[in-house]
Amino acid sequence: MNSSIRVRFAPSPTGLLHIGGLRTALYNYLFARKQGGTFVLRIEDTDRSRYVEEAEQDILDSLAWAGLHPDEGPVVISQGKKSSDVEATGGDGKNISRLEYESEATGDRSYAGTYGPYHQSARKDRYQRYAQQLVDDGYAYLAFDTVEEIEAMRERLRTPENPTPKYDSITRSEMRNSLTLPQEEVANLLEQGVESVIRLKIPIEETVRFDDLVRGPVSFETDGLDDQVLVKADGMPTYHLANVVDDHEMAISHVIRGEEWLSSAPKHMLLYRYLGWEPPEMAHLPLIMSPGGGKLSKRKAEEEGIPVNVRDYRSGHYERDAVVNFLALLGWSPGEDREVLTLEEMEEEFSLDRVGKSGAIFDFKKLLWFNEHYMRERRDEDLAKELSVLILDSGLPEKTAGEMSDNTEWSGGTLSGEQSALVKDPLFMTGVIRLLKERVSRLPDFLEAGHFFFEAPVEYDEKATKKGWKEDTPERVKKYRDRIAGLEESAFQADRLKQILTEVIEEEGVGFGKLMMPLRVAVTGSGSGPDLFASLELLGQREVLRRLDAAIERLG
C-alpha cells in the first residue's frame, strides 16, 4: 500500500454515466491498483441547473457493474436508491464518513474515507473561504457584471478575427468589478446584496508550463486565458476552483482526466500557486472518438448504432469483462502482443506512460469480438440462467431469426404455459446455450438465433423454401417423420435421428441435402442454424412431429 498515491474519478451527475467516463474511471482505478494507491470517487455536483436525479445512482451502479470499486466515496443507501454524505463523527475540519455501498451486481461492500464529504455541494463553505483568500491576496476579484453586460461587451468587441472576446486583463478594465470600481461602491453593492461572482485575475505575459504524464511538457501563454469565474452568483464554485480545492484537500497525487480539460489546466496550475499548494501530477487522456469523427457524443454514437451510456451495456447484457477489456485498450496498450486481459491482469500491467496521445475511435465490432470471447468462456449453465431471467423479464422477441434489430419488439414477459415451462427448465436452456454459443455475439442474440426453440415457425424462409422444398419433398419428409415417430421417446437422440436420415436418403437414392434442408426449414423456419439433429433432440419428439406435420400441410 502506497498511501501517497491517491487518484480520483470525479463525474458530474448531469446524466447517465458515459462510456468515455467509464474509461476515465478505469484508468484511474488501474493506476491506483498498480501503484498500491487509493481510488477516490467524488461527485461534482456544483451545477444545480443541470443536476439529474437518477444520475448519481447510475454512476455508482455502473462503476460497481464494471468492478471498479472506489476505496473512498459517497455513501449510498441502497434501499432508497438515494445517496448522501453521512455526517462527520465529530471531527472539525475534515469529516469522517462511514461509507456503505451496495449494488445488485456485486452485493454488499463497505468503504471508508476520511477526506469527505465527497459531494462538492456539501463543501461549499471551503470554496468560499479559499476564494475569499484569493481575493484578499489580490489573485482574484469581485465582478458585478450581469450576463447581459458581458454579452454586450462581447458583442461590441466581436470581430471576424476575434469571434469570442474574453473577460481578461484587457477587458476587465472597462467592466464593473472590484478592480475598477471605487472601494466604497464595491462595499455598497455588497451591502445591497447585488449579485457578484469572483474571478481569477490572470497575470499578463506569463508562460505556464507543466509536464503532463501522457503528453510530456506543455505550455500556455496567460494572455490566451480568460479571467475564469471561480465562484458563481449562486455561491457555488465552478469546476475550476472546486476541483483544485478538493484535489488538494483530498491529497490527490495524480489528476487523470480527459483531454477536454487540458486547455483549462494552466488556470488550475495558477490556482495551486496562488493558494500556495503543490500541484498534483497531471495526466490528460486522449478522447474516445466516434467512427464518423469527433468526440463520441450521444447523438453521433447513436447514429452509428453505438450505445453511449454504461447503463445500455448493462441492460444489453454485455459481458462486463469484455467492455472493460475493450475500453482499457482504447488508448492504452500493455506493450506486448496480448490483448485479452482480465481486470486483475491489467491492474498488474497498467502504467500511464503506455497511454497513447491521440484520440481512439470506438470500434464497435471489436467490442463484439471481445464480448463473444468472454461469453464463450462462461459456463453454459450460467448463461442459461441469465438467459432465463432475461426471457422471464422481457419475454421473447416478436420477430424470428434474422429479423431482429434494435427496434425489435418484445412480448414483455407474456409467455404461454408451454414456453414458460421451457424457459424454467435448466436442462433445456443449457441445451439452447450449448447449441448456439458459438454463433452469437451477445446474450440477447440467443433469442434471435434460437427463436425456434421456443416457438414453432410462423412462416418459412422464402429463399430456403424455394431452394429446398420441391414437389417430391413432402413425401420424403413424411417418410422420415413416420420413421422417427416410431422411436421410443428415450431413443429420440441426435445420432439415432441422423442414422435414420441416412437410411431414408439411401432408400430414396438422393443426397443428404435433399432431406436435411427441408427438415431444417420445416422445424426451424430457416435455411441455416445450429446442428439439426441436436436441435431435434432438444425440441423433443412430440414437438418435432408436430412441426413436420404442420410444414407438410402448409408447404404442400
Add this chain to the structure above:
RNA sequence: GCCGCGUUCGUCUAGGGGUCCAGGACGCCGCCCUUUCACGGCGGUAGCACGGGUUCGAAUCCCGUACGCGGUACCA
C-alpha cells in the same frame, strides 16, 4: 479567428536512429474443416500524412505545411 494537443494498415495498436522492404489484434478476402450456417485452423489484403532538415543511416530527432481533435460559458 485565437490557444492547445495530436497524426504508423479501414479500426485499436507495437515500434523510441540501424535487428522494420514495419509486428500483433479486430474487420475484410480466400482456402481447409463441416453435405447448412457458425466456431476453429491456415493464408492473404492493407499503413509510417506531406515537405524540408540533422545523420553514414530516420517510422523513430528538429522545423514547417496540411489535416484532425479539444478548448475558447456564472457547464462540467
